[in-house]
Amino acid sequence: MGLGLLASKAMRPASRIFNSQNPRNFLFRTIVSKPELQKPETSAAQAQPDPPPVDLPPRTPVAGARVHFPNPDDAIEVFVDGYPVKIPKGMTVLQACEVAGVDIPRFCYHSRLSIAGNCRMCLVEVEKSPKPVASCAMPALPGMKIKTDTPVAKKAREGVMEFLLMNHPLDCPICDQGGECDLQDQSMAFGSDRGRFTEMKRSVVDKNLGPLVKTVMTRCIQCTRCVRFATEVAGVQDLGMLGRGSGEEIGTYVEKLMTSELSGNVIDICPVGALTSKPFAFKARNWELKGTESIDVTDAVGSNIRIDSRGPEVMRIVPRLNEDINEEWISDKTRFCYDGLKRQRLNDPMIRGADGRFKVVSWRDALAVVAEVAHQVKPEEIVGVAGKLSDAESMMALKDFLNRMGSNNIWCEGTGMNPNADLRSGYLMNTSIAGLEKADVFLLVGTQPRVEAAMVNARIRKTVRANQAKVGYIGPETDLNYDHQHLGTGPQTLLEIAERRHPFYSTLANAKHPVIIVGAGLFEREDKDTIFSTVETIAENAKVVRPDWNGLNVLLLNAAQAAALDLGLVPESGNSIESAKFVYLMGADDVNLDKIPGDAFVVYQGHHGDRSVYRANVIFPAAAFSEKEGIYENTEGYAQQTFPAVPTVGDARDDWKIIRALSEVAGIKLPYDSLGAIRARIRTVAPNLVHLDEREPATFTASLKPASSQKITLTPFENVVENFYMTDSITRASKIMAQCSALLTKK
Amino acid sequence: MSFTLRSVKVPPNSVNLEEARHRVFDFFRSACRSLPTVMEIYNLHDVATISQLRSAIATQFRKNSSVTNPKVIDMLLFKGMEELNNVVEHAKQRHHIIGQYVVGRQGLVQDLDTKDQGISNFLKNFYNSNYF
Ligand code: SF4
Ligand code: FES
Numbered sequence: 001m002g003l004g005l006l007a008s009k010a011m012r013p014a015s016r017i018f019n020s021q022n023p024r025n026f027l028f029r030t031i032v033s034k035p036e037l038q039k040p041e042t043s044a045a046q047a048q049p050d051p052p053p054v055d056l057p058p059r060t061p062v063a064g065a066r067v068h069f070p071n072p073d074d075a076i077e078v079f080v081d082g083y084p085v086k087i088p089k090g091m092t093v094l095q096a097c098e099v100a101g102v103d104i105p106r107f108c109y110h111s112r113l114s115i116a117g118n119c120r121m122c123l124v125e126v127e128k129s130p131k132p133v134a135s136c137a138m139p140a141l142p143g144m145k146i147k148t149d150t151p152v153a154k155k156a157r158e159g160v161m162e163f164l165l166m167n168h169p170l171d172c173p174i175c176d177q178g179g180e181c182d183l184q185d186q187s188m189a190f191g192s193d194r195g196r197f198t199e200m201k202r203s204v205v206d207k208n209l210g211p212l213v214k215t216v217m218t219r220c221i222q223c224t225r226c227v228r229f230a231t232e233v234a235g236v237q238d239l240g241m242l243g244r245g246s247g248e249e250i251g252t253y254v255e256k257l258m259t260s261e262l263s264g265n266v267i268d269i270c271p272v273g274a275l276t277s278k279p280f281a282f283k284a285r286n287w288e289l290k291g292t293e294s295i296d297v298t299d300a301v302g303s304n305i306r307i308d309s310r311g312p313e314v315m316r317i318v319p320r321l322n323e324d325i326n327e328e329w330i331s332d333k334t335r336f337c338y339d340g341l342k343r344q345r346l347n348d349p350m351i352r353g354a355d356g357r358f359k360v361v362s363w364r365d366a367l368a369v370v371a372e373v374a375h376q377v378k379p380e381e382i383v384g385v386a387g388k389l390s391d392a393e394s395m396m397a398l399k400d401f402l403n404r405m406g407s408n409n410i411w412c413e414g415t416g417m418n419p420n421a422d423l424r425s426g427y428l429m430n431t432s433i434a435g436l437e438k439a440d441v442f443l444l445v446g447t448q449p450r451v452e453a454a455m456v457n458a459r460i461r462k463t464v465r466a467n468q469a470k471v472g473y474i475g476p477e478t479d480l481n482y483d484h485q486h487l488g489t490g491p492q493t494l495l496e497i498a499e500r501r502h503p504f505y506s507t508l509a510n511a512k513h514p515v516i517i518v519g520a521g522l523f524e525r526e527d528k529d530t531i532f533s534t535v536e537t538i539a540e541n542a543k544v545v546r547p548d549w550n551g552l553n554v555l556l557l558n559a560a561q562a563a564a565l566d567l568g569l570v571p572e573s574g575n576s577i578e579s580a581k582f583v584y585l586m587g588a589d590d591v592n593l594d595k596i597p598g599d600a601f602v603v604y605q606g607h608h609g610d611r612s613v614y615r616a617n618v619i620f621p622a623a624a625f626s627e628k629e630g631i632y633e634n635t636e637g638y639a640q641q642t643f644p645a646v647p648t649v650g651d652a653r654d655d656w657k658i659i660r661a662l663s664e665v666a667g668i669k670l671p672y673d674s675l676g677a678i679r680a681r682i683r684t685v686a687p688n689l690v691h692l693d694e695r696e697p698a699t700f701t702a703s704l705k706p707a708s709s710q711k712i713t714l715t716p717f718e719n720v721v722e723n724f725y726m727t728d729s730i731t732r733a734s735k736i737m738a739q740c741s742a743l744l745t746k747k
Numbered sequence: 748m749s750f751t752l753r754s755v756k757v758p759p760n761s762v763n764l765e766e767a768r769h770r771v772f773d774f775f776r777s778a779c780r781s782l783p784t785v786m787e788i789y790n791l792h793d794v795a796t797i798s799q800l801r802s803a804i805a806t807q808f809r810k811n812s813s814v815t816n817p818k819v820i821d822m823l824l825f826k827g828m829e830e831l832n833n834v835v836e837h838a839k840q841r842h843h844i845i846g847q848y849v850v851g852r853q854g855l856v857q858d859l860d861t862k863d864q865g866i867s868n869f870l871k872n873f874y875n876s877n878y879f
Pocket of ligand 2: 117
């Protein structure tokens with residue numbers, strides 16, 4: 001047999017070539033390896049003393065699962081269907097099967113939640129145990145012989161399926177989960193082909209969980225995934241299990257909405273259609289949707305998302321797995337902002353007429369007008385502001401354009417007038433988001449991660465739960481969903497810590513992996529440099545930055561910020577906007593419009609008719625993030641790109657193309673006319689931005705900076721994000737987000 | 748329904764290229780002959796002349812001038828006859844004719860300008876659409 005296999009291996013290349021002419025070759029090979037597969041017990045028995053791995057076709061772990069051995073001595077060997085696998089101690093039987101490439105059906109088990117073991121779908125047979133065991137809750141022991149495919153296991157699953165379906169309504173045709181439902185799939189695969197149940201099914205009253213999650217509680221199979229998610233990951237004690245036996249129900253204990261910024265994730269983890277998306281209800285079937293893998297831009301985390309679209313419409317947004325950034329969760333803002341992409345859109349170039357009304361014009365005319373005005377003002381009076389949602393390409397083009405016009409007054413919203421763009425470590429999250437999990441003490445300075453970057457907050461919470469990490473917080477009163485000490489509200493406390501007078505200082509100094517997170521909201525403060533140097537003093541004293549650990553972080557607010565600072569979007573003078581005559585707002589809606597002088601000519605390029613449009617003289621319609629290809633760098637320096645999921649609206653164009661076209665009309669043609677060319681230009685300025693899907697850590701760590709001479713003011717830190725649900729032009733245009741802010745933000 | 752040009756039943760296949768060619772010319776002629784009626788039905792006098800429409804038809808024919816497979820020619824002929832029938836039957840409306848044959852592929856927004864000389868391809872494409 002070994003010879004036969006060898007021979008067939010030798011023949012493999014030939015058989016691939018002759019595949020069509022000589023199918024016998026192929027057949028022959030299959031037959032050779034078949035008996036082992038079919039009778040795992042016997043082959044395993046034979047193979048016991050020295051299992052020859054050659055005889056079994058190598059299996060690939062389910063979903064490419066990787067095994068990580070924290071300690072090589074702890075490896076144990078178990079046999080799954082006769083196939084030996086090495087796993088670290090403490091893994092469950094289910095995980096061992098996964099490593100062996102056997103997918104065990106499950107409902108209640110979820111790798112990121114605690115183990116409940118209450119659905120019993122994962123039953124497998126283990127040699128020498130009298131009954132089938134629930135593999136998700138059973139630790140694997142050395143030498144265990146697990147059988148996943150025996151009649152006993154199959155029968156057990158069939159029985160569990162029958163019990164689950166007993167009280168499950170037959171409403172798949174009107175269920176939004178239809179087509180992506182675990183219960184549907186598994187009853188097809190493991191269920192019985194007929195039911196024996198003739199009594200009445202039970203029904204359960206639906207609960208109101210707020211504007212985002214729709215409930216049809218009769219469909220619930222009591223797996224408690226949602227309850228565990230809410231308490232463990234989201235950190236709200238809102239959901240619970242009420243009643244026992246056949247009266248068991250999931251619900252909020254009292255009539256109450258679910259107030260978590262991560263509540264949308266229960267839609268994904270619910271294995272059936274009990275919790276579904278309210279805005280998506282009855283809108284589409286999942287098989288008619290086209291998925292585009294893209295990046296979220298509503299905050300600086302850059303969560304990985306999939307945009308599901310049908311024709312020209314974005315139907316929903318769901319998370320994509322990225323262990324380094326968002327694991328498999330996304331915030332509600334990311335998930336539900338998409339209806340803002342359909343409202344308030346700018347679709348034609350417009351010029352404001354003498355009567356103050358906008359008139360639709362052609363691109364040719366609009367560009368010509370703007371180019372002419374731009375040439376009539378002095379170079380110092382030209383100002384450009386990049387918005388929160390700008391991609392790296394358009395910021396590069398805008399900077400090049402203004403530089404060629406002779407102006408250097410360009411910045412990105414939210415970075416303040418005097419940003420420190422020289423050292424990347426001064427504005428990035430140096431520990432990296434995944435690295436936060438190692439930390440044991442956090443000091444949050446003027447940042448409220450829960451509203452500024454919900455995914456970072458989820459990491460901190462995970463760390464607090466796992467390592468009992470201590471959290472100290474300096475800033476205005478806030479509601480963090482983990483235990484924290486509120487140390488103070490302003491720079492006063494910071495100074496005390498820096499002078500080692502504060503008790504928290506010793507906590508920080510004694511920590512193995514201390515982390516300081518400074519909010520980017522402080523960039524806007526007058527005394528920013530002093531605050532940052534105070535923080536650096538603390539970091540130095542408490543050894544937060546060491547060769548093997550960099551715990552000094554800045555948490556940015558907007559998707560565009562990191563790339564803008566990498567590209568050097570730094571204004572030449574702090575108050576250029578007060579004396580500007582020509583202002584180019586590229587999606588910038590949060591600039592203080594009152595500061596722009598009345599006689600200035602304002603060009604607004606963007607996708608939404610948001611705040612700045614009221615002041616604009618000319619509007620250039622641009623593409624939103626779901627419609628263009630653009631590079632974004634997240635707060636930890638991880639460059640990623642969006643992909644177009646839907647076509648642009650009306651006569652809109654990609655941002656960088658507009659600027660490129662304008663430059664040509666203005667007679668100072670920029671030297672790139674393709675995405676590749678502009679990326680080549682970016683490479684010369686900030687090469688890390690074109691290394692996509694890679695985190696480029698800051699190489700330098702500060703400490704070269706001269707001490708600042710500014711006076712520290714003692715005004716307390718302020719809330720940076722007033723309303724989590726509405727932070728940019730897309731979310732402000734969204735109806736769902738408006739409902740959320742009306743119902744869910746605490747007054 | 749009474750079709751004026753009752754030829755929309757599948758004619759026998761052309762045996763060779765010669766026969767197909769002959770049919771094409773026949774069809775072109777019948778199309779041209781129906782033009783005065785078309786002008787009348789759709790009230791096109793103020794937007795087009797007969798000769799303009801004729802050249803629009805000729806363009807459609809020329810677009811496929813490279814086809815040499817008699818079967819394909821037969822198929823194209825059939826589609827053309829169907830189209831002509833729809834037009835003559837008044838199965839279309841005025842804007843269909845204007846959109847397809849009078850304004851043509853250029854689109855309604857003829858954003859052409861004398862200033863366009865000397866601009867780069869990028870800008871020309873930019874004025875047309877976002878996708879290039
Ligand atoms: S609502 Fe869904 S996730 Fe929650 S217990 Fe029921 S089936 Fe499980
Ligand atoms: S998955 Fe094991 S009991 Fe539910």
